[in-house]
Amino acid sequence: MKQVHRLFGLLGLVVTLALGGCGGGGNSASSAPTQNSFAGGGNNVVAMTVEPGPASSGNQPFNQPYVSVKFCVPGGSCATISGILVDTGSYGLRVMASVLEQAGVDLPAMPDPVVPGNTIQECLPFADGYAWGKVSSATVSIGGETSSSAVPVQVINDASSPSPAVPPNCSSTNADTALNNVNALGANGILGIGVLVSDCGSYCAQTPAAPSDIYYSCPPSGGSTCTLVSQPVADQVSNPVAYFPTDNNGVILQLPPISSSGAPTASGYLVFGIGTESNNGLANAKVLTTSQGGNFTTTFNGSTLGSSFIDSGSNALFFNDSSLALCGSSAPENEFFCPPSTTKLSATNQGENGTTNPADFSIANLNDISGTSYAIDDTGGPAPSIPGFGPYFDWGLPFFYGRTIYFAIENASAGGTTGPYYAY
Amino acid sequence: MKRTTKRSLPALALLAALLSSGLLGTPAQAALGGSVDSVAADSSALRGQLRSTGFVDYDMHQISSGELVVNEYANRAGQVFAITWHGPLPPNLQQLLGTYFPRFQSAAAAAHRANPGIHRMFRLEQSDLIIRQTGHLRAFGGIAYLPALVPSDVSIDQLQ
Numbered sequence: 001m002k003q004v005h006r007l008f009g010l011l012g013l014v015v016t017l018a019l020g021g022c023g024g025g026g027n028s029a030s031s032a033p034t035q036n037s038f039a040g041g042g043n044n045v046v047a048m049t050v051e052p053g054p055a056s057s058g059n060q061p062f063n064q065p066y067v068s069v070k071f072c073v074p075g076g077s078c079a080t081i082s083g084i085l086v087d088t089g090s091y092g093l094r095v096m097a098s099v100l101e102q103a104g105v106d107l108p109a110m111p112d113p114v115v116p117g118n119t120i121q122e123c124l125p126f127a128d129g130y131a132w133g134k135v136s137s138a139t140v141s142i143g144g145e146t147s148s149s150a151v152p153v154q155v156i157n158d159a160s161s162p163s164p165a166v167p168p169n170c171s172s173t174n175a176d177t178a179l180n181n182v183n184a185l186g187a188n189g190i191l192g193i194g195v196l197v198s199d200c201g202s203y204c205a206q207t208p209a210a211p212s213d214i215y216y217s218c219p220p221s222g223g224s225t226c227t228l229v230s231q232p233v234a235d236q237v238s239n240p241v242a243y244f245p246t247d248n249n250g251v252i253l254q255l256p257p258i259s260s261s262g263a264p265t266a267s268g269y270l271v272f273g274i275g276t277e278s279n280n281g282l283a284n285a286k287v288l289t290t291s292q293g294g295n296f297t298t299t300f301n302g303s304t305l306g307s308s309f310i311d312s313g314s315n316a317l318f319f320n321d322s323s324l325a326l327c328g329s330s331a332p333e334n335e336f337f338c339p340p341s342t343t344k345l346s347a348t349n350q351g352e353n354g355t356t357n358p359a360d361f362s363i364a365n366l367n368d369i370s371g372t373s374y375a376i377d378d379t380g381g382p383a384p385s386i387p388g389f390g391p392y393f394d395w396g397l398p399f400f401y402g403r404t405i406y407f408a409i410e411n412a413s414a415g416g417t418t419g420p421y422y423a424y
Numbered sequence: 425m426k427r428t429t430k431r432s433l434p435a436l437a438l439l440a441a442l443l444s445s446g447l448l449g450t451p452a453q454a455a456l457g458g459s460v461d462s463v464a465a466d467s468s469a470l471r472g473q474l475r476s477t478g479f480v481d482y483d484m485h486q487i488s489s490g491e492l493v494v495n496e497y498a499n500r501a502g503q504v505f506a507i508t509w510h511g512p513l514p515p516n517l518q519q520l521l522g523t524y525f526p527r528f529q530s531a532a533a534a535a536h537r538a539n540p541g542i543h544r545m546f547r548l549e550q551s552d553l554i555i556r557q558t559g560h561l562r563a564f565g566g567i568a569y570l571p572a573l574v575p576s577d578v579s580i581d582q583l584q
Contacts, residue, residue, distance in 0.1 A: 128545075129543075313544070331531075387567055
């Protein structure tokens with residue numbers, strides 16, 4: 001089997017990366033004339049950097065954008081945590097307990113309103129794992145924006161023996177890969193700021209609690225003594241942007257164009273609000289409204305992919321194209337494309353409002369990209385075909401380079417159109 | 425996909441009779457690869473509505489639990505050869521995968537160790553077992569099937 005230099009080089013050679021991750025060059029986004037420039041900063045602008053992140057050498061994923069977030073006990077002490085992954089594919093703010101603890105902040109667990117002494121805990125699912133930890137209330141600040149009320153957040157319990165203990169149904173609902181530490185997650189936390197607000201919606205609010213719910217009421221011992229609970233939508237872990245007093249109808253992500261051979265880091269912006277300030281108008285971006293679940297339709301290679309989405313938490317473009325060679329036959333090589341030469345491709349995205357917008361991209365051989373590049377433009381991988389789920393194109397982080405992309409939150413009016421929508 | 429006219433489902437009818445008579449004390453686990461009577465156990469565990477539809481080469485047993493839908497497919501020998509799911513969250517895969525669940529766990533753990541970070545998709549593709557899951561919050565979907573038990577005229581892509 002051909003050695004996948006990129007993948008294993010990345011894991012093995014990052015120690016030699018001595019370029020600094022701070023993006024201190026500050027040459028910011030190359031703004032096309034029709035796009036906003038955020039280089040001047042502003043109350044609603046924060047730096048967002050694609051860099052190796054806080055995981056230890058060998059555990060640092062590429063194409064992960066990070067920001068800093070300030071967590072405060074309501075009315076109490078605060079800590080600013082860097083290395084929080086910006087994720088438009090999820091909803092809600094999450095942080096590692098150990099990182100908060102080191103910063104001297106202990107967010108109180110949300111009490112179960114029904115059973116005295118119990119607290120509300122969450123089992124957060126991923127396609128290949130889970131993260132367990134308490135639901136807490138925090139006052140959240142990002143850049144110059146501060147939530148006007150306490151935001152339900154998740155504090156991921158990364159102790160080797162979590163307390164309360166993980167319920168058996170949590171570890172069995174998902175694979176046995178707890179994303180309960182910085183090295184597994186590649187981040188100190190997740191800032192879920194996609195186009196929806198709560199992380200589960202009405203499904204987890206039904207009574208009695210749904211059997212595949214993610215919210216538990218636990219006594220201190222946890223484990224099998226935890227019970228699934230119906231969690232009101234307002235108490236679910238939620239997109240903190242919706243809690244800002246202004247600039248609360250969505251976000252803008254902007255990353256600069258990068259070389260096709262990748263870059264060590266990339267520095268861009270996370271901006272709050274759409275059409276709420278002088279710096280965050282839609283300009284000439286096309287609005288693609290989405291389904292209530294946040295999906296739109298991509299047409300690619302003659303296929304109509306109706307469950308497509310734009311996801312800064314995905315580190316590549318994920319789609320089906322059997323003509324593109326995989327990097328290998330087993331994980332992780334089979335998760336990425338390695339065509340013999342860079343392949344130019346094009347697709348068209350269409351919103352539920354009928355608006356179309358082209359999306360051209362290239363896929364390079366990942367093995368040809370330097371292991372010291374943490375920002376990679378031309379990378380993709382296959383999207384597993386799931387009957388019933390519907391075909392999809394996952395527009396991961398490479399789609400963001402050289403673009404300004406708007407994410408309007410459900411039911412919020414943003415620049416004249418009600419969310420949820422994407423615009424670019 | 426050709427759909428037969430409504431067929432009666434003797435196995436399920438028998439199962440219903442057994443359940444109502446209390447003859448099945450402990451529900452069977454392990455729908456995948458198990459006999460069709462494990463479908464009722466899964467439906468019970470998911471507190472879902474069970475609806476069965478006959479097709480030419482297989483029966484589809486759909487378990488609906490609110491927005492979560494699980495489809496279990498039984499071949500003419502009464503073996504569950506495939507399960508699909510989609511909904512806001514994944515279902516309890518230990519219940520659905522049964523004896524195959526440990527292979528899902530170990531494959532996911534290995535893939536994750538090799539490639540840390542958050543992943544929107546998972547694939548286990550071996551000669552005797554295929555498991556795929558994809559999704560992000562409020563939009564998950566997956567399929568698990570046993571190639572050796574899939575009826576010869578059935579393409580997996582036909583399933584719902």
